[in-house]
Amino acid sequence: MTARPLLNRRLDGLGTTIFAQMTALAQRTGAINLGQGFPDTDGPQEVREAAVRALREGRGNQYPPGPGVPELRTAVAEHQRRFYGLDFDPDTQVLVTMGATEAVAAAMLALLERDDEVIAFEPYYDSYTACIAMAGARRVPLTLRAPDFRPDLDALREAITPRTRLLLLNSPHNPTGMVLTRDEAASIAELAVAHDLLVVTDEVYEHLVFEGEHHPLISLPGMRDRTVSISSAGKTFSFTGWKVGWVTGSAPLVAAVRTAKQYLTFVGSGPFQYAVAEALRLPDSHYTGLREDLRAKRDLLSTGLEQAGFTVHRPQGTYFVTADIRPLGEEDGAAFCLALPQRCGVVAVPTSVFYDDPEGGRSLVRFAFCKQDSVLNEAVKRLGRWGA
Secondary structure (H helix, E strand, O other): OOOOOOOOOOHHOOOOOOOHHHHHHHHHHOEEOOOOOOOOOOOHHHHHHHHOOOHHHHOOOOOOOOOOOHHHHHHHHHHHHHHOOOOOOOOOOOOEOOOHHHHHHHHHHOOOOOOOEEEEEEEOOOHHHHHHHHOOOOEEEEOOOOOOOOOHHHHHHHHHHOEEEEEEEEEOOOOOOOOHHHHHHHHHHHHHOOOOOOOEEEEOOOEEEOOOOOOOOOOOOOOOOOOEEEEHHHHHOOHHHHOOOOEEOOOOHHHHHHHOOOOOOOOHHHHHHHHHHHHHOOOOHHHHHEEEEEEHHHHHHHHHHHHHHHEOOOOOOOOOOEEEOOOOOOHHHHHHHHHHHHHHHHOOOHHHHHHOOOOHOOOOOOOHHHHHHHHHHHHHHHHHOOOO
């Protein structure tokens, strides 16, 4: 066989995701997994029953329509109107995807040419790096720095070059928990309009905001025809394994993303699409209850981490908390996370893997708090053993 590497150069160095690695470590050691962001309880019973009903009634057991079942596309459009006052045509301006990850991949593949530049908040969710690479484009970091992780808008302005094609933005932001303010969102929108940039927004944590509120960039002046808005059901309804996401935007942008998406999975999650359509119509009490429950979990874990000696950066949104290990006498988050399961029986994720330059987040680690209170209490108890 030829000595040429099997993996193409664009994906060189990516390897297995950190989430798979740390989850495997949790399984191997029996540690509490606060690394990968999935709840340890299922979502609403009525939504589960809707999925079962769809299976029994034969809805979605065969290929669903390429853009998604009409019921879900209509429900997504209703959701955007209900929460943000945005009107979308479910037939031409809504696309159902296999989770937000596929939506981001399809958007990058559809909208980027080789050597285009993409500006994204750093630390990045790891799939952004891969999706930009697969499109042959080049990522340009806009680094969010502790303790507040606010975007430096002057740095963003300076980062824009004639090769800049697109802004890939995530708010509420994983892993830092930063939520863009209205003024920050407006300033970013003004830059996008002034430089004629496309914008792809990952808004999967839109309903998990504890401080401030979520401001969709697509709702701002000049952004409707240049923004691909992405969200999903996994975080809002605690069904991450269903992989149901969606895109909303102008008809030409959605058509472009659909062109790429149809050659990735074509379709998927058939019966779950019907269930998510019902989930999106749950009363406001579901959304407020989820948010308040996770706010309490955030505070439980954050307080416990502080008591264990970490410096804690409490998130404004998402269900992750970032902590600095330097007060514990440690410097290397990757080494810390590898040792943590054996020493304390807890798994976390080193934030350095989300940076182009790992030194940017070397002493930071990320914990997920979307777990039962009893699990979080036990994790906090165990983390106190580090310095013992």
